Amino acid sequence: MLRLFIFFLYMGGYLTYSLPALSRIKKLDPSMPVEERDKIIHNVPQKWSRTVMKISGSIVNVSGQEYIPDGPVVMVCNHEGDFDIPALLASIEKPFGFISKVEVKKAPIISSWMKVMNCVFIDRRNRQSAINSLREGAEFLRQGHSLVIFPEGTRSKGGPVAPFKVGGFRLAQDACVPIVPISIKGTADVFEKNGRLIKPARIDIRVCPPVNPKIVKEKDAKLLAHDVREIICSSLPEKRIAS
Secondary structure, three states: OHHHHHHHHHHHHHHHHOHHHHHHHHOOOOOOOHHHHHHHHHHHHHHHHHHHHHHHOOEEEEEOHHHOOOOOOEEEEOOOOOOHHHHHHHHOOOOOEEEEEHHHHHOOOHHHHHHHOOOEEEOOOOHHHHHHHHHHHHHHHHHOOOEEEOOOOOOOOOOOEOOOOOHHHHHHHHHOOOEEEEEEEOHHHHOHHHOOOOOOOEEEEEEOOOEOHHHHHHOOHHHHHHHHHHHHHHHOOOOOEOO
């Protein structure tokens, strides 16, 4: 209970503290190179995430970052729990935005940070709106930004990795960028498995070799989703594949 209280206290305090930085970022020169701009933006959420992981008492082990190529990529990750995003933000050096449900747009300050990070908000209940959001994400990639997607569409809470939905893969196909498979294990042990209390856990993040953009572009989206899922499942410390 104490860790959860400290987490919410820190989260609220840091978000308020981050407002001046958010204001400065919104005023950055739009002609600044994308890579330089994204690194400046990434710095604040990364600091927040690293402190959050310290508050949780968790140890995050990450391997394979050398596989992440320069330039825009789509990082595809299995989705264990709510701590996936802070664990990735704390550990992955390459700046990225991510796809989120549209309801998060209502969260003050958080949604503003997500917008400057070039996150994509998707309303799954509205097909045309979801298609437009995916097009927006493809345009972010073409501009040089990177995205993380969780194609299971929901948290596994430490259970088997569910089949991947294809929508996010079409982002990479439309923008013709590499896909970087990433497996994550242990985030559900921080929160979801503890009656929604925060407890220390060991988290393993494994970055796998990228899928060449030519293969991404030419392969059928369903087959691409299947193959990337197989890569991720095979890299998990313990295989958890839904039948």
